[in-house]
Amino acid sequence: MTSPWIAYNDLAxxxxxxxxxxxxxxxxxxxxxxxQRAATSGLGREPRTLLHLGCGAGGHDREFKRHFAITGVDLSPGxxxxxxxxxPEVEYLEDDMRFVRLNRRFDAVVIPDCIDYMTTPDELRQAVRTAVEHLHPDGVLLVVGKPAETFQDNNFAxxxxxxxxxxxxxxxNYVNPYRPDTYEAALFYLIRRGGDLTIHTDHHVLGLFPQATWDQIFQEAGLAMRQEVLDGVYDKYLLNDGAYPMTIFVGQKS
Structure with a gap:
């Protein structure tokens, strides 16, 4: 399966x-x-191997590869x-985080940028199960999400x-009251080459789950997770009075 969005393929x-x-x-x-902090208390050492689910164009991997041997997985060829x-030194594989099975285990699994593409609790459960099945005992999982209680409509430029x-x-970004447990991201591109304008649009439906759903799915997977607030990452792109706090879930496979 290849991702259908032009944002991640033709416009990557x-x-x-x-x-x-x-x-x-x-x-x-x-x-x-x-x-590293979570792994030290469980593995007794810093993690050395990392599975990056939803690695995208490898933006985060510039920092990750300074600390880990990385395997990246993403659904978008672009x-x-x-x-x-x-x-070029990193192993990248085209696959779906819900279903990929590499028959390997890692010290850590990270999903920093795309867990929202799990649009139902079952899909979220599948992604978390994938992560757990690829972790060593006491391995670390880090997921960046947006619980529904802290999310609001926003515009970015x-x-x-x-x-x-x-x-x-x-x-x-728009929370559609007619589609429970989701929000929409509508993207509008203006691209000018040599003064000629082309316009492109893309529409993504994304998962938006209450805190209780996150807690239940992590508990079912045998994960002891704690939370940190990640704020300010997108502040310079927000319009008007927007706010875009994200939650870092981090913990260990028990």
């Missing part, structure tokens, strides 16, 4: 125009510190092409220009 290259490597590094450094070009190409991306 836009990531280089809109995101600074340093932004990914600062965010990933937070995850590294949390995984994103994987970029990741392989950026990090991103822009960048280089090599004679100007890109603007407008994103609208």
């Amino acid at each position: 290259w836009v990531d280089d125009w809109l995101a600074e490597p340093e932004d990914y590094e600062r965010e990933a450094a937070v995850y590294v510190e949390l995984m 994103m994987l092409d970029m990741a392989r070009a950026r990090h 991103y822009t960048g220009e280089k090599d004679g190409v100007h890109v603007t991306l407008l994103e609208n």
Whole structure:
């Protein structure tokens, strides 16, 4: 199965125009510190191997590879092409985080950027089960999510220009009352090459679950998880009075 979204395939290259490597590094450094801290209390040492589910274009891996031997998994060929070009020393595989089975175990599994694409509790349960099945005993799982209680409608604007190409991306997040346990991300791209404008749109339906659902699924999977608030990562892109807090779930396989 290949992801259907143009944002992650035909327009995957836009990531280089809109995101600074340093932004990914600062965010990933937070995850590294949390995984190392959790692993020290369980494995008795810092983690050495990492399975990165939903690795995208490898933005976080610039920091992760300084600390771990990485295997990345993603559903989008366009994103994987970029990741392989950026990090040729990293193993990247095209597969679905709900179903992939590598017959290997890792010191840590991280899902920092795409758990929202699990649109039902069963899909979330499948992704967490995948992570657990790939962990050593006492291995560490880190997931970045958005519990429904802390989520709100937001608008974002991103822009960048280089090599004679100007890109603007407008994103609208909307909690649709007619689709329980989900929100929508509508993406609107303005791309100018040599003064010629093309317009592209993409529509994503994403999972949005209450805290109780997260807690239940982690408990069912035998995970002892704690929470940290991750705030400010997207503040510079938010419009008006937006707020976009995220929750870092981190813990160990019991």
